[in-house]
Amino acid sequence: MKRIDPIPRNLSADSLLKSLGITAPRDIDLEAIAYYVGLRIKRRCLKCCEAMITGRGNKGIISVTPGGMIQRERFSIAHELGHWAYHRGETVACRATDIGKFSKTNAVERAADQYAADLLMPWTMFKAECKPHRRLDLNALKLVAGTFNTSLTATLIRMVTSGLYGNAMMITHGTGGRKWHRSADGIPGYWFPKPDLDRESFAFELLHNANTQDQSFPRKIGADAWFDNHAAPRYEVTEQSFRVPGEGVITILLLDGAMLS
Ligand SMILES: [Zn+2]
The missing domain is CATH 3.30.2010 (Zincin-like)
Structure with a gap:
């Protein structure tokens, strides 16, 4: 060489x-x-x-x-x-x-x-791998992470910031509450996740009950479980949460299109 x-x-x-x-x-x-x-x-x-x-x-x-x-x-x-x-x-x-x-x-x-x-995830190759996955969910994340031999966390940050999933957000929680989050460009700053997990959220169950398995499928939940601004009660978001050793629980949150205008 x-x-x-x-x-x-x-x-x-x-x-x-x-x-x-x-x-x-x-x-x-x-x-x-x-x-x-x-x-x-x-x-x-x-x-x-x-x-x-x-x-x-x-x-x-x-x-x-x-x-x-x-x-x-x-x-x-x-x-x-x-x-x-x-x-x-x-x-x-x-x-x-x-x-x-x-x-x-x-x-x-x-x-x-x-x-x-x-x-590890050059944009041209990365976007080409993401393209077939129209929706960002755990299944798509695992496939893309497998292709690049990268962690779910690093891959998800890349997917959220790729510009391909304009309504996506990732949020990490530990037992002490929210640790950090990333939003796709263009998501208005007032969609800022609450510091603590709502008991209604699947992520809460995952964090506090060791017997709970990762969410196989995304599910809809009222946006007010995740956000406390005045508009939140009018919308639903899609949530899918999973455990990451050493990190806690990570949630892929997809916002309703109407929340982005
Ligand atoms: Zn360093």
Whole structure:
């Protein structure tokens, strides 16, 4: 494999994939990509973080804690490749909470997350895989995540922000209440989910009853179970919730078209 030398700084994930001739999801081989840009990947227990990168000049090492889910490991490695593209020359150690959260407050971690998503789920390939799924539901999510070998969480963020599902929102909850949420562009800001889960919602049942299974099918529910603005009682939304280890419960919420005008 030919090597770029010196590796240009700020080489976008797209340019990198192009220069490697990668056009299909199954060819996104992170070991090969890392090698191409001068990096080796080591799996070793890290005390203070989940993944880190150390480097000098055009050579470096990505270290990643072994034993996690492969999809999570791939995102962590791709995140470190993002630091290599944007923050080279620095030793960067990333905690689990730094990776995959698209931090609103930490621009360095957000840039690395964005790079990881662009590398693992390039828009052209990603949209082509999503297109056959006219509606965003758990089944579609699992199929797309399987194609890209990415986690349900990272894949769902990508689907919600793809522009293909203009009425979609994802909301994550833990036992302490709402953790974070993402909305498709164009959803008005007043459709901001309530901090706590409504007892009527399936997500509530899933979070508080260990025997409950993930929702196989989406179902309609009054929008006031999810939103407390004055317009909510007039609408229904479609909810589908599922558990994600380490995250809690994630809900795919589809808004009625009339709510978007
Ligand atoms: Zn990081």
